Amino acid sequence: MSAQQNNPLHGLTLEYVLTRLYEHYGWERLYEQININCFSNEPSIKSSLKFLRRTKWARSKVEALYVSTFA
Incomplete structure (x- = not known):
């Protein structure tokens, strides 16, 4: 059983997540x-992307917004 099975971000790149949020908002x-x-x-x-890849707290906020927006 994969630990990623219930992760809504599994298989999504940060670029995809950011692009979807940009298109939406x-x-x-x-x-x-x-x-x-x-x-x-x-x-x-x-x-x-450059900023988010090196700033964990900011990336976490972006990922959380993606999940709450599209999940």
Whole structure:
């Protein structure tokens, strides 16, 4: 039995998660949901990914928002 079986993020890349959230909310509303500068200061998928990959607490917030939005 796989431990990932009940993980709603299993098999999803951070890029996919961020892209879906961006398409759903847009940068301004995404920044309202999660107050992270990479969503307000010249935001892009590439720059946001770079920040989220090295900042665990921010990545956790993005993943939690994805789960609560799409699960």
